[in-house]
Amino acid sequence: MSDSIRQRVHALGLTLPTPSQPAANYINHVISQHQLFISGQIPMLDGKPAYVGRLGDALGDEEGAQAAELAALGLLGQLSDALGDDLSRVVRTLRLGVFIASTADFQRQSVVANGASNLLVNALGDKGRHVRTAVGVCSLPASVAVEVDAIFELQP
Numbered sequence: 001m002s003d004s005i006r007q008r009v010h011a012l013g014l015t016l017p018t019p020s021q022p023a024a025n026y027i028n029h030v031i032s033q034h035q036l037f038i039s040g041q042i043p044m045l046d047g048k049p050a051y052v053g054r055l056g057d058a059l060g061d062e063e064g065a066q067a068a069e070l071a072a073l074g075l076l077g078q079l080s081d082a083l084g085d086d087l088s089r090v091v092r093t094l095r096l097g098v099f100i101a102s103t104a105d106f107q108r109q110s111v112v113a114n115g116a117s118n119l120l121v122n123a124l125g126d127k128g129r130h131v132r133t134a135v136g137v138c139s140l141p142a143s144v145a146v147e148v149d150a151i152f153e154l155q156p
Helices: 005-011 061-082 109-128
Strands: 029-032 035-041 090-101 131-137 146-154
Touching: 005 061, 005 109, 029 061, 035 061, 035 090, 061 090, 061 109, 061 146, 090 109, 109 131, 109 146
Parallel strands: 090 131
Antiparallel strands: 029 035, 035 146, 090 146
């Protein structure tokens, strides 16, 4: 398999997006010792927020999973940017955080989060396997349905 993140994503029939710029007073990623922390990514299409609405209300499970996958694609764009597109620098994905805007009675956060988890594993292989938190929240930036962040372990 290729050590290019971009090529791995392309092999899945997807295009790695240009990394978005921070919307406020923060940075996209930070490396501390052997860990790479990537800020939350929302689903973006053509430079605009996509999948606006809440799960259990305006959006269904399948749309939520698609939103999570699209947000995770942005995460991979940030990963590629942070590492010069060199997947060989990644030991593994340590943690994936998935925040899901949902109604109070929505209980399928894990189904939605699988959209992001599946993309990471499909694109990165075993390096994409991770622990995960899937949390329902009342709202997210730009009224999107999903936001994801991640922590990666890097080669010393």
